[in-house]
Amino acid sequence: MADHYTIYDIAAEAGVSIATVSRVMRGEASVSPKTRAKVDAVISRLNYRPSSIARGMTSKTTNALGILLPKLLNPNYAMIFTGANDAARRRGYSMTLFPWHSITGQQEHQTLALAERRLDGVIICVEYMPDNEREQFLTDLKKLRQYMPIVLIGCVPRTYDFPAISYNMAGIVRESVSALIGLGHRRIALVGGMESDRDELRRDVGYQECLKDARLPYVSSYRVFCGGRVEDGEAAFDSMLSGLQKNFWPTAVVALNDLVAMGCAAAARRHGLSIPGDISVLGCDNIFCAPYLTPPLASIDMHQQQLGARAVELLLSGENIREEAQWEMIMRGSVAPCR
């Protein structure tokens, strides 16, 4: 497979110099029509494609962007990717997906590994991570920045000095919880995410504020931490319900994301609860299947495609701006007034 043609082959075959071939390839104007035709003929006859490797060697710019995503299995990230990819192509860049800790778990290595590719920029989606990992992560980011511009998306600490589109975790939860309180719910569970020493990363902040405003008690059994997969939500909520007497069961649950929400719904049903009759479920991300669940899952739309596109803009603008991701609550059948 290493026996493809080079610019020299084309030049020789067409009887011109490699510079001329290069000009034709790049569509430069200063080539006579006759020569251009001659070269073009050879190019298409031999199916010549210039090596982007060699190109990148000289031109220092690769026209390639990258995006680092935690897990593709969450359709949410597929949406962000799609948005980013489309935006990149529209601007003449390619967009390449790099999945995070999919085998090894050592993201340290992976973040920095990006440095070897000389991309023109990279978007990094940041999920919850333990506080102790965060320091290492920041170090890696700083190193990576020596090699290419970075834009962060997601759960970004305020102290990070990087262009970013961050999620207002507290704000989103605040809106979720207060909507449920408005519907008469008093026992509201919060499922998913992890503890953190950084307030701006804690969904709990919004949760507790809301409860306080409504003069509701904070019941720690209603708060459970877990990962972001369906199974995680299912296991977490299952054990919450198992650990509580029926008359203390929550009447509503706010989940980290839609997958976790699906898990909670499954667990609730297994315990004989009906949705939304006995318990309301509110997710986040508004993934494609949310409207098709029974009942349709109420969720928070994060406008992911737009978000991905905006991240590309930010990346290419070079500005060190920090924005907040917009969101919109989508009410659906899984949420109802407390009976």
Added chain:
Amino acid sequence: MADHYTIYDIAAEAGVSIATVSRVMRGEASVSPKTRAKVDAVISRLNYRPSSIARGMTSKTTNALGILLPKLLNPNYAMIFTGANDAARRRGYSMTLFPWHSITGQQEHQTLALAERRLDGVIICVEYMPDNEREQFLTDLKKLRQYMPIVLIGCVPRTYDFPAISYNMAGIVRESVSALIGLGHRRIALVGGMESDRDELRRDVGYQECLKDARLPYVSSYRVFCGGRVEDGEAAFDSMLSGLQKNFWPTAVVALNDLVAMGCAAAARRHGLSIPGDISVLGCDNIFCAPYLTPPLASIDMHQQQLGARAVELLLSGENIREEAQWEMIMRGSVAPCR
């Protein structure tokens, strides 16, 4: 961002030649411990990362594989990608995702564009395509092959002389339809896919065989073609139902994939049908949310992760083998005996 260190900087800083730095980077044995330590110190002090571009330039091999996927929004492809990516990493390769016709629609361009990246191999997932496009596609594949090994996955015509893992479209449908016939269904709809002049690509073949074996009539109104998204299935099935008198409505539907199945289910409900009471629904791909739908969606598991992994193996083995993807029917609540 173009101001990162090169091997020369490291060499100068460490007081050695670039060859020595190169040796240290690649972990060659023939470097004295003292020198290695000295160089390593400089490398980590300056966060030096060799350029994979320059590396690829000389070594002709990039340790990078690619995978070309139609639409990431179908979780099915996310699974294939995950399997392929994990397998690739395990073998020391990176795996990069290239999305297909996400904006332009001209796959022609996109397939060939891959040639410019000098990857060590590429997996291409082939979906249904119109017969007339297929010829162009084959031409492109042949050109691309000059540059890198290819493995195809999916809907691959028998005549393609490429290593491939192909779907047995007819076989899958045959198993689906006969299962439903076994449950007493007589009016079975087939939704999704497209017409083709190549038998091995037609789901209809299995469909019609089954009907014939069971001495059931082929009713063309029960066969409807559509794309692979939820909306496509919804619209297609909706118009099928609208066009038929109630007493001729199908009692079961076999969908192209789970997304289409979700669409069919939604359309059926809109027409007042209950699942599986009035109509059974059988999908394909067994995407992650299938078990969480109400009722849980029966589907065909294509073992996608394994499939992706196998494709990587095939790619790296270099053998021109053609295999058939395994599948397994997963019965769930959306399918029931015909009442």
Added chain:
DNA sequence: ATGTAAAATGACAGCGCTTACAAAAACAAC
């Protein structure tokens, strides 16, 4: 014809690595 500016083409020096091959250094055995 002649001169001159503009257009077209070519020669060549990198880009940052790898990898022979050559040279030097370190070590042994005499």
Added chain:
DNA sequence: GTTGTTTTTGTAAGCGCTGTCATTTTACAT
């Protein structure tokens, strides 16, 4: 202190392009 090995290090030639600069060709005016 030689000489012969082995280990370690350095030199230099690419890899396939781009881009600068020099050169040739062409076009046009005189």
